[in-house]
Amino acid sequence: MALFDRKTRGATLTPNGKTYLRTAQRIVGEFEELNAWVRATQSGNAGKLGVGFYTSFSAGNLRATLSEFHERYPEVRVRGFERDREMLLAGIENGLLDIAIMTGEATYSGIVRRPFWSERLLVAMPEDHPLAVCERIHWSDLNDEQFLLTERDPGPETRNMLLGKLGMPGHTPAIDMDDIGRDTVLSAIALGGRISIVAESALGIQVPGVLFREVHDASGHARVGFSGYWREDNENAVLRRFLDFVAIRYSLPSVPGPQPPFQQPGKEPS
Numbered sequence: 001m002a003l004f005d006r007k008t009r010g011a012t013l014t015p016n017g018k019t020y021l022r023t024a025q026r027i028v029g030e031f032e033e034l035n036a037w038v039r040a041t042q043s044g045n046a047g048k049l050g051v052g053f054y055t056s057f058s059a060g061n062l063r064a065t066l067s068e069f070h071e072r073y074p075e076v077r078v079r080g081f082e083r084d085r086e087m088l089l090a091g092i093e094n095g096l097l098d099i100a101i102m103t104g105e106a107t108y109s110g111i112v113r114r115p116f117w118s119e120r121l122l123v124a125m126p127e128d129h130p131l132a133v134c135e136r137i138h139w140s141d142l143n144d145e146q147f148l149l150t151e152r153d154p155g156p157e158t159r160n161m162l163l164g165k166l167g168m169p170g171h172t173p174a175i176d177m178d179d180i181g182r183d184t185v186l187s188a189i190a191l192g193g194r195i196s197i198v199a200e201s202a203l204g205i206q207v208p209g210v211l212f213r214e215v216h217d218a219s220g221h222a223r224v225g226f227s228g229y230w231r232e233d234n235e236n237a238v239l240r241r242f243l244d245f246v247a248i249r250y251s252l253p254s255v256p257g258p259q260p261p262f263q264q265p266g267k268e269p270s
Helices: 015-043 060-072 085-094 155-166 182-190 200-204 237-249
Strands: 004-007 010-013 047-053 076-082 099-103 111-126 136-138 146-150 174-178 196-199 210-217 223-231
Touching: 047 085, 047 237, 060 076, 060 111, 060 200, 060 237, 085 099, 085 111, 085 223, 099 237, 111 182, 111 200, 146 155, 146 182, 146 196, 155 174, 155 196, 174 182, 182 196, 182 210, 196 200, 223 237
Parallel strands: 047 076, 047 099, 136 210, 146 174
Antiparallel strands: 004 010, 099 223, 111 196, 111 210, 111 223
């Protein structure tokens, strides 16, 4: 197959030669793109990240963190899983999830836990509730209230917290646990007669007839902590990049372990 047509003035490409050159240029370009993708994946700037959670994604730090991470690392595909705690832990164990972000401080064998951030605790109440006129609500103001919580996570944790804050000899707070979602809890609150406790991430859920008030304790705003959970043997470079991103965003110490090579997002690695 002749690639060049040689003449006295020089050589020119034959039709076969032009086809060969175009194909070679395409192959070289694809090879360079493949190399760039491999390097980006190894550095944690491209790839996949499975994130599990069970709290509201409508507002708050979880939404803001994942949104900002996506903006900074657009080549990373973040896949979210909303499940209860047991399912999230199972997902971490079997590799379906890279990380779960949950409330509380429980620890589990073989799983690393790291505190990430905290959010304010709020009372969700009907807009005509007597406490609606208060800018600040203390736990003692809630002693005689009827609470409605979801049986699903984080409802059981919230129930335990209420028992610890309001329970005393001869008095147990009135708590209804229904098998409904967080949005339905707020819709039921709007009907009157009951209130609920939520994290500030629920502020993004707009339900007519429901308003939110901060809860205060002796130290100021009552808060709930959020932690990240992941397998200690997870080698996904994107997870390491995400952990470093969270550490910088919330002024946390860097996570011990091998660090992915630094690369400015949006620039091809050298």
